[in-house]
Amino acid sequence: MATVASTESATAAQIQDLPTVVIVQGSFQIPKVYEKLVRGLVAQGYPTIHPQLPSCSNTDSTLFPQLSLVDDALAIRTELIRQIEYDGKTVVLVMHSYGGLVGSEAATEELSYAKRKAQGLPGGVLHLFLYSAFLLNEGQSVLSTFGESPNNDVLVLSRVTSHETTRTNEF
Numbered sequence: 001m002a003t004v005a006s007t008e009s010a011t012a013a014q015i016q017d018l019p020t021v022v023i024v025q026g027s028f029q030i031p032k033v034y035e036k037l038v039r040g041l042v043a044q045g046y047p048t049i050h051p052q053l054p055s056c057s058n059t060d061s062t063l064f065p066q067l068s069l070v071d072d073a074l075a076i077r078t079e080l081i082r083q084i085e086y087d088g089k090t091v092v093l094v095m096h097s098y099g100g101l102v103g104s105e106a107a108t109e110e111l112s113y114a115k116r117k118a119q120g121l122p123g124g125v126l127h128l129f130l131y132s133a134f135l136l137n138e139g140q141s142v143l144s145t146f147g148e149s150p151n152n153d154v155l156v157l158s159r160v161t162s163h164e165t166t167r168t169n170e171f
Contacts, residue, residue: 018045019046019091019127020046020047020048020049020083020090020091021046021047021048021049021092022080022083022094023038023094023096023099024093024096024103024106025097025099026132027053027099029056029096030056031050031052051076053071054067055067055069055072069105072102073101076103077105077106080106080107083123084111084124084125085123087123089123090113091126092125092126093107093125093128095128095129095130095131096131096133097132099133100133100134101133101142103128103130107128111125112125113125
């Protein structure tokens, strides 16, 4: 399920001219972390969508341990196809941390704005905006980038959330 935000204060013409922002979060976060960003973008008239990543949600599901990057990329790709192919929207993909892996896997060349424009089709992914994100070459893995280390072991203890990090942290 994607969080879709729009604003009553932005005119229809503004929304048509501005790209839709699709946010792809990091793996150790929940959508709540991005609410302030979403509100800020919406206040400026940018339609904003924040699809939930299957591997980062519904931790109580029996399927949760089996979910991976592939499932997350499919969720983002499905949303991109809906925005681009069905609605003809131009999209800016905003990716943080692990979201860089997910978004770059989901936004294939045929969804690019340039490729679609050359084919006479509307919409497409106009820009990839990565911040503190992974962007790897095809066939490369995060592990191969950083190399082997005793720190490669991931211990799953529990979900950690942080609210208003300058004020209160909940662990």
